[in-house]
Every structure is written in structure tokens, then in C-alpha cells.
Amino acid sequence: MDNGFIDHLLTEFDLPLKNPILVFSTILFIILLSPILLRKIKIPGIIGLIVSGMVIGPHGFNVLEKTSAIELFSTIGLLYIMFIAGLELDMSDFKKNRDKSLIFGLLTFSIPIAVGLPICYYVLGYQLNTSILTASMFATHTLIAYPIISKFGISKNEAVAVVVGGTILTDTAVLIILAVIMGAEQGSLNTQFWIKLVSSLAIFMAIMFLIIPRVAKWFFSRLESEKTSHYIFVLSVVFFAAFLAEVAGVEPIIGAFMAGLALNKLIPHSSALMNRVEFVGNAIFIPFFLISVGMLVDLSVIFKGANTLIVAAVLTIVALFGKWLAALVAQLIFKYSSAQRQIIFGLSSAHAAATLAIILVGYKEGILDEYILNGTIILILITCLIASFTTENSAKKIVLLEHDENIDSIQQIDKNRDESVLVPLSNFDNLELIIDLISVFRQKKSNHPISLLSVVENNDAAEINLKKAKKKLSEAIKYAAASEIELDIATTIDNNVVGGITRMSREKSANLVLSGWPQKVSFLNKFLGEGHTQGIIDSLNKDVFACQINHALVLQKRIVVICLPLSEFEHGFNVWFSKVTQFAKELSIPVLFICNERTQENIQSFLKQNKQNLLAKFNNQVNWDAILPLQIEIKNTDLIFMISARKGAISHASDLDGIENRLDKYYPDNNKLLVYPQTEKNNNLYNEYNDMRGESLSKGLETIMKVRKGIFRIFRRN
Known part of the structure; x- marks a missing residue:
């Protein structure tokens, strides 16, 4: 019996492995261990996965063979790389x-073909169709090193955006050349062929950019709480787009990239959905693709004769030289740094997906011979290795350059890391929307967690209300975990809510407060401290953002910023302006500044000085004596930033009294943020009345509230 069990166990480990569970677990162990082990000798994890594929593949130790399941996961991984590239693309920068992406696409397409075609035709001696198809292979590239870009957080660098934009143009053009050559070989290259190709591509583009975004917007808004369904919907769009692209006559990777562009504005970069998309792709699907690329490499072709080595060497040198030359020309035209040139070369030099598609199709049709096939396999290995090393090294240089660009930027980075946000909550009905707002609002490099606070009024039900508040805030932690937001929850009892918030803001060393929308209160309640938001503004000289979130942020199409005259001279200008910029980049939407001409000039100068890529427009046609309603059309899809001011501030105007009520009246359905920037700390107003802030009045208010409760009890008895 024992021998039978041992024999059965040994049979399970016969090579290649057949048991699907064992196959899957083997690949998972490789995904887990290879980057960790190779990181010790400073080899990029991507190379570790490719080399692991070579070792375990059919041309290595034959541990695994390329089954249909591995092919499926590999295809998903390739589509995922292209989809994430489209999704992470900063649409404002794009x-x-x-124009730069178009120019680079033409360069990285034409230069490798111009270099490769005469070499294939004259040096290697191939026929014209074979030479054209082989040369077009040099023009392709796969963003195999893109995960390195994501890891270093430089996906928004202009050079990266230019390469990603150029990739879609290059690969589309090359795959169209493949279709044309195949049509020529089959004798079907006629008018009907061109009509079919153009019309199918036009229909595909119309579906992707006219229909899919509308369907996605409806789905996300109607099923707002079904977060799992959101991810499944995104995957469905990706693979449906890949299928449509294939039907249209181009490769599925084009469809996946288009799906990323179509959903770009609907998936904020800091959202829980984006986190799920990246996590699953980077953990499972993309490593599967990289391992499958390694499984294609057959090093034994090196020993199949001198012709294979010669062809492989020529193909590899021409492919790398053509891409390097394109990167050099792009650097000279766009006046990029050497690090940006290297990042362009690193991202565009790897040959894998589209290259394989062209070579395998050409080989099956008899256009390409075995030497080119084997030489291309070696080319894939070498270019992937070089691309990974080059991209990682240049990415490190760009990170250092961005940090050391000037002293002001370093100071701003340090300031961002010190950002501490306090979010006092009294209404838990829109808790998920508030967390979504926080995911966009927070500074990603901050060393401090977001502090959620609930202040419970000190009365007979205080203990019960405190337990309820703790339970609600605990639910917020679970929801925020999906977006990798670190929360610090706090509950406290206080006789005065404003006093409690003020006290906790100092305990948490908060320098920014994100509060609820100011509510209409009676004169008596305002005097007694129950106008919470206004009380916070009066009590704390910190940057205060009062928010009203009525619907999901993904539905926003524009940010409207109402800037009072002289608002750019307030002490808190950098804070609110950085938040506007952050919202614009996260949501990939333009910004309309409503301001006077002087403020416009100062904002434009600030944008230029800080090299901010912001799609900004300006409108000066405003009656500043009666700011609301605005003289421009405001839609429900506009996110309104109203830059207000405290009394005594430089930009304060008498017309600001009751501004929140007028915003509610004219724009009740819009998402709104009412901003009260911090004033100079030596402001005479705050120095003179420093002893009259909320926490100083807490004891007096406590006495008044006790008197009020006593009077109310007398009336109740009567």
C-alpha cells in the first residue's frame, strides 16, 4: 500500500507536469521566489521571471509545457499590460x-524599418516581401518594462507618456502592414480589402470611445455599492475590446490599450477599483505572461549552425540600433535629458508580443524561414533583458532628477510628507463617498494617516452614541483598506462639538481639516456653538475644506474653481492649488478658473514656474460684487471649488457672508468644496483674539448649555 502511494506520488511529478493544481502552484512559487532571489544580485524581477520561464519551459528542463491554460493566462497578462498602460496614462499630459506621441510613433516606426529593410534585402539576401515583414518586426515593441515604471511612480513623466502614446501608433501601423502583406500573398489585396479594413476600424473606434464610456458611467453610477461588480465589469470591457480589435483586423493588444483609454477618466488613479486592477495584474496575470515569454526561448538554436547565429546577431543589432536611434532623434527634437532618452529606449526596445505575432504568422504562411524564426527567439530574450536593465537604471535617475530639480520642489515634497488631515464626521450616510473623496484628496507621500473623528455630545445618550460612532468608523477602515488608505479613527465626548474638534486637531497635529458642508443654523444655535463648520473656521487657523459630495467622483467632467481677487496671495494658496491639481490629474479632467485678469496672470506664472501640466482655462467675465450665480453654464457633472476667505484675510469680501447657502441654492446637485485657506500666523486678527477661540470658550459654553437645558426642562414640565 505504501509502495502504491509512493508510485502514485512519483507519477504526479513526471515531467512535464500534468496535474493542473501542481502546475499552477509551481508557477505561483516561481512568481513568489524568483524576484526575491534575483533582487539579492540586483537583477530586475522581470528578468527573473523570463529566465525562470526559460529554465522550466519545454526548451529547458521541460518542467512545464505551454498548455491552453498557460496560454490563456499569458494572453490575459499581455492584455493587462496594455490595459494598465492606457489606464495609467495621464490624459491631460497625453x-x-x-503631437509628440505622433512624432515619436513615426520615428520609432520609420527609423527601424529604414535601417532594417536594406540589411534584410541586401545583406541577408531575402525577397522583398520577406524583407518588409522582417523589417516591420523591428518597428514593433512591447511595454514589457512598464511594470518597472509603475513601481518607481514615474508613469506621469512626459517621456513615458510619449512612448506609451507612440506604442499604439507603431504597433497598429505594423499590424496593418502584416494584414496588407498577407492580403498580397493571398492575392486579395483589392479595393474591397481596404474598404473592409477602414470601415471595421472606424466601427471599432466608435464603439470604444462613444458607447463604452457611456455604458461604464451608467454602470458605475447605478451600482455604486457593488464594488466587486465594478472589477468584473472592467475585465469584461478589456476582453470584449480585445475581441472587437481582432474582428476589426488588428491585434487584441490594441483593443486592450483602447479599453484603458476609454475607462481612464472613470477610474481615478487612487481609487479602490484601480488598486484592485493593478494588484491582480501585477500579482498573477503579468508574471504569467513574462514566464510564458521565457518558455518560448530555445537556446539550442545557437548550436544549429552558423547561419542561425549570424541571422540572430544581425536581427538583434539592427533592432536595438533602430530603437536607440529613434530615441536619440526624439531626445534632440523634444530637448529631453539623457535619462529621458534612456527611458524611451528602455520602454521601446523590448520585442515580444507584436513581434511574435508577426514572425509566427509569417512563418506559418511560408514568408519567413526557420533562421528568422530562431533568430527572433534570441532577439526577444536579449531585447527583454536590455530593456529591463535600461528602464530600471533610467527610472532611478529620473526619480533622483525629479527630487533634486530645485530646492523648492524638495521643500514641497517634505511639506507633503508632513500633511496631516483631520476629517470630523457627524453624518455617516455618505461614508463611502467621503472615503472615495479622501482617496483622491490625500497626499500620497504623507507620513501621517488620515484621522477620522466623531465628537459625541455629552448628554444622557453619550455612551450609546459613542459605541455607534466607533462601529461606523470601523466600517470605514474596512472600506478604505481597498484603496490602501491608512486611517486613524478617534471618538470623543465633549460638551461642545467645535471644542472637541479643535482639541483633537491639536492632539493629532492636523494642519488640514476636511469637514462637512456648513448647515443652516439659527442665530441662537450659532451663538451656542452648534454651527460646526463655521465654528471650526473661526476657531482654527488651518486650511479648512468643507465638502458636499452628492454623487460619485467618477462622474465629474470638469473642475470649476472660483478664485476671489487676491486669493493667490493668501498663505494657504499652495495647499488648495495643489489639491485642485491633484483632483484634475486623478480624475483626468480639465480645470476652469473663474478669476480676474491679475489672478489669472499669477496662476499661469505659478503653473509655468512649477512645470505643472494642467489643462486650464480661464474666465474673467464675473461680477465680483455678486459672485453667484455664475455667468457661465454649470452642469451637474462639474466639481465646484469655491475659494472663500476668513474675515480679516487679504481676499475677504463682504459678499462672502452666507456663500454656502447661495451655492446650495444655485447648484444643489453639484459636488462642492468650500475652501478657507490658512492666513498668516502673525495675522493681527488671530493674535488679538487668541484667547477667544473655541477651546477657550468651551467651559463658558458648557455653563450656558447647562442653563439652556435647565430652561428647556422647565418648559417641558409646564
Whole structure:
């Protein structure tokens, strides 16, 4: 019996492995261990996965063979790389740099073909169709090193945006060349062929950019609480787009990239959904693809004769030289740094997906011979290795350059790391929307968690209300974990809510408060401290953002910033302006500044000085004596930033009294943020009345509230 069990166990480990559970667990162990082990000798994790694929593949120790399941996961991984590249693309930068992307796409397409075609035709001696198809392979590239870009957080660098934009143009053009050559070989290259190709591509683009965004917006808004369904919907869109692209006559990777662009504005970069998309892709699907690339490499072709080595060497040198030359020309035209040139070369030099598609199709049709096939396999290995090393080294240089660009930027980074946000909550109905707002609002490099606070009024039900508040805030931690937001929850009992918030803000060393929307209160309640938001503004000389979130942020199409005259001279200008910029980048939407001409000039100068890529427009047609309603059309999809001011501030105007009520009246359905920037700390107003802030009045208010309760009890008895 024991021998039978041992024999059965040994049979399970016969090579190649057949048991699907064992196959899957083997690949998972490789995904887990290879990056960790190779990191010790400073080899990028991507190379570790490719080399692991070579070792365990059919041309290595034959531990695994390329089954249909591995092929499926590999295809998903490739589509995922292209989808994430489209999803992470900063659309503001992309629109600004689309001309550069077009130019780079033409360079990285034409230069490798111009270099490779005469070499294939004259040096290697191939026929014209074979030479054209092989040369077009040099023009392709796969963003195999893109996960390195994501890891270093430089996906918004202009050079990266230019390469990603150029990739789609290059690969589309090359795959169209493949379709044309195949049509020529089959004798079907006629008018009907061109009509079919153009019309199918036009229909595909219309579906992706006219229909899919509308369906996605409806789905996300109607099923707002079904977060799992959101991820499944995104995956469905990716693979449906890949299928449509294939039907249209181009490779599925084009469809996946288009899906990323179509959903770009609907998936904020800091959202829980984006976190799920990246996590699953980086943990499972993309490593599967990299391992499968390694499984294709057959090092034994090196020993199949001198012709294979010669062809492999020529193909590899021409492919790398063509991409390097394109990167050099792009650097000279766009005046990039050497590090940016290297990042362009690193991202565009790897050959894998589209290259394999072209070579395998050409080989099956008899256009390409075995030497080119084997030489391409070696080319894939070498270019992937070089691309990974180059991208990682240049990414490190760019990170250092961005940090050391000037002293002001370093100071700003340090300031961002010190950002401490306090979020006092009294209404838990829109808790998930508030957490979504926090995910966009928070400074990613801050060393402090977001502090959620609930102040419970000190009365007979204080203990019960305190337990309820703790339970609600605990639910917020679970929801925030999906977006990797670190929360610090606090509950406290106080006779005066404003006093409690003020006290906790100092205990938490908060320098920014994100509060609820100011509510209409009676004169008596305002005097007794129950106008919470206004009380916070009067009691704390900190940057205060009062928010009203009525619907999901993904539905926003524009940010409207109402800037009072001289608001750019307030002490808290940098804070609120950085938040506006952050919202614009996270949501990939433009900004309309409503301000006077002087403020416009100062904002434009600030943008230029700080090299901020912001799609900004300005409107000066405002009657500042009656700010609301605005003289421009405001839609429900506009996110309103109203930059207000405290009394005594430089930009304060008498018309600001009751501004929150007028915003509610004219724009009741909009998401709104009412901003009260911090004033100079030596402001005479705050120095003179320093002893009259909320916490100083707490004891007096406590006495008044006891008197009020006593009077109310007398009336109740009567």
C-alpha cells in the first residue's frame, strides 16, 4: 500500500507536469521566489521571471509545457499590460503631448524599418516581401518594462507618456502592414480589402470611445455599492475590446490599450477599483505572461549552425540600433535629458508580443524561414533583458532628477510628507463617498494617516452614541483598506462639538481639516456653538475644506474653481492649488478658473514656474460684487471649488457672508468644496483674539448649555 502511494506520488511529478493544481502552484512559487532571489544580485524581477520561464519551459528542463491554460493566462497578462498602460496614462499630459506621441510613433516606426529593410534585402539576401515583414518586426515593441515604471511612480513623466502614446501608433501601423502583406500573398489585396479594413476600424473606434464610456458611467453610477461588480465589469470591457480589435483586423493588444483609454477618466488613479486592477495584474496575470515569454526561448538554436547565429546577431543589432536611434532623434527634437532618452529606449526596445505575432504568422504562411524564426527567439530574450536593465537604471535617475530639480520642489515634497488631515464626521450616510473623496484628496507621500473623528455630545445618550460612532468608523477602515488608505479613527465626548474638534486637531497635529458642508443654523444655535463648520473656521487657523459630495467622483467632467481677487496671495494658496491639481490629474479632467485678469496672470506664472501640466482655462467675465450665480453654464457633472476667505484675510469680501447657502441654492446637485485657506500666523486678527477661540470658550459654553437645558426642562414640565 505504501509502495502504491509512493508510485502514485512519483507519477504526479513526471515531467512535464500534468496535474493542473501542481502546475499552477509551481508557477505561483516561481512568481513568489524568483524576484526575491534575483533582487539579492540586483537583477530586475522581470528578468527573473523570463529566465525562470526559460529554465522550466519545454526548451529547458521541460518542467512545464505551454498548455491552453498557460496560454490563456499569458494572453490575459499581455492584455493587462496594455490595459494598465492606457489606464495609467495621464490624459491631460497625453492631450498636451499627442503631437509628440505622433512624432515619436513615426520615428520609432520609420527609423527601424529604414535601417532594417536594406540589411534584410541586401545583406541577408531575402525577397522583398520577406524583407518588409522582417523589417516591420523591428518597428514593433512591447511595454514589457512598464511594470518597472509603475513601481518607481514615474508613469506621469512626459517621456513615458510619449512612448506609451507612440506604442499604439507603431504597433497598429505594423499590424496593418502584416494584414496588407498577407492580403498580397493571398492575392486579395483589392479595393474591397481596404474598404473592409477602414470601415471595421472606424466601427471599432466608435464603439470604444462613444458607447463604452457611456455604458461604464451608467454602470458605475447605478451600482455604486457593488464594488466587486465594478472589477468584473472592467475585465469584461478589456476582453470584449480585445475581441472587437481582432474582428476589426488588428491585434487584441490594441483593443486592450483602447479599453484603458476609454475607462481612464472613470477610474481615478487612487481609487479602490484601480488598486484592485493593478494588484491582480501585477500579482498573477503579468508574471504569467513574462514566464510564458521565457518558455518560448530555445537556446539550442545557437548550436544549429552558423547561419542561425549570424541571422540572430544581425536581427538583434539592427533592432536595438533602430530603437536607440529613434530615441536619440526624439531626445534632440523634444530637448529631453539623457535619462529621458534612456527611458524611451528602455520602454521601446523590448520585442515580444507584436513581434511574435508577426514572425509566427509569417512563418506559418511560408514568408519567413526557420533562421528568422530562431533568430527572433534570441532577439526577444536579449531585447527583454536590455530593456529591463535600461528602464530600471533610467527610472532611478529620473526619480533622483525629479527630487533634486530645485530646492523648492524638495521643500514641497517634505511639506507633503508632513500633511496631516483631520476629517470630523457627524453624518455617516455618505461614508463611502467621503472615503472615495479622501482617496483622491490625500497626499500620497504623507507620513501621517488620515484621522477620522466623531465628537459625541455629552448628554444622557453619550455612551450609546459613542459605541455607534466607533462601529461606523470601523466600517470605514474596512472600506478604505481597498484603496490602501491608512486611517486613524478617534471618538470623543465633549460638551461642545467645535471644542472637541479643535482639541483633537491639536492632539493629532492636523494642519488640514476636511469637514462637512456648513448647515443652516439659527442665530441662537450659532451663538451656542452648534454651527460646526463655521465654528471650526473661526476657531482654527488651518486650511479648512468643507465638502458636499452628492454623487460619485467618477462622474465629474470638469473642475470649476472660483478664485476671489487676491486669493493667490493668501498663505494657504499652495495647499488648495495643489489639491485642485491633484483632483484634475486623478480624475483626468480639465480645470476652469473663474478669476480676474491679475489672478489669472499669477496662476499661469505659478503653473509655468512649477512645470505643472494642467489643462486650464480661464474666465474673467464675473461680477465680483455678486459672485453667484455664475455667468457661465454649470452642469451637474462639474466639481465646484469655491475659494472663500476668513474675515480679516487679504481676499475677504463682504459678499462672502452666507456663500454656502447661495451655492446650495444655485447648484444643489453639484459636488462642492468650500475652501478657507490658512492666513498668516502673525495675522493681527488671530493674535488679538487668541484667547477667544473655541477651546477657550468651551467651559463658558458648557455653563450656558447647562442653563439652556435647565430652561428647556422647565418648559417641558409646564
